[in-house]
Amino acid sequence: MASRFVPALILIILSAATVAAQSGVEVGPQIGYYKAQDADNARGMVGVATRLRFSDLFGIEASLNYREEMYSNGLVDVRSWPFMVTGLLYPIPVVYGAVGTGWYSSSIDYNFTPVTVSETKQEFGWHFGGGVELPLDSITKLVGDIRYVFLNYNFKSFPGSNGVNSDFYVLSAELLFSF
Numbered sequence: 001m002a003s004r005f006v007p008a009l010i011l012i013i014l015s016a017a018t019v020a021a022q023s024g025v026e027v028g029p030q031i032g033y034y035k036a037q038d039a040d041n042a043r044g045m046v047g048v049a050t051r052l053r054f055s056d057l058f059g060i061e062a063s064l065n066y067r068e069e070m071y072s073n074g075l076v077d078v079r080s081w082p083f084m085v086t087g088l089l090y091p092i093p094v095v096y097g098a099v100g101t102g103w104y105s106s107s108i109d110y111n112f113t114p115v116t117v118s119e120t121k122q123e124f125g126w127h128f129g130g131g132v133e134l135p136l137d138s139i140t141k142l143v144g145d146i147r148y149v150f151l152n153y154n155f156k157s158f159p160g161s162n163g164v165n166s167d168f169y170v171l172s173a174e175l176l177f178s179f
Helices: 002-023
Strands: 025-036 043-053 058-071 076-092 095-112 115-135 140-150 168-178
Touching: 025 058, 043 168, 058 095, 076 115, 095 140
Parallel strands: none
Antiparallel strands: 025 043, 025 168, 043 058, 058 076, 076 095, 095 115, 115 140, 140 168
């Protein structure tokens, strides 16, 4: 089994390196503004994103962010570090559609006076959306998009928490640099 796996892995790595060398990798900071459906307030997020374009039509993005939100008038505080992988489809060179999945590592505090109960969870979600890439010069792009994320935290049950929805939309901007 391993004798077949290692050559296949080497072939995949060399293929990815060849595509990266031809297409170029783009990396840069990402900021966003999001609002979970039942969260108390809209919030900001920060992170980093990297993109790789396979052809004129297809690309992929990976991003890592930090975000925090409150639910049920501050009774639930969620801090998460989503790692998202997104497939990109470019019907025209500067406009793309996006669909992907995310792994959300989250710390959740339930603030019941005088006791706070904490838990850590890992959840998967999926998302779709679209955006635009605007070249600023030969190595820099400004990217803006909107995505809707389907995510179910399954909060612990407490009075008033029945049916809390943690799906959210996010407006984001990236400044990508080509390498």
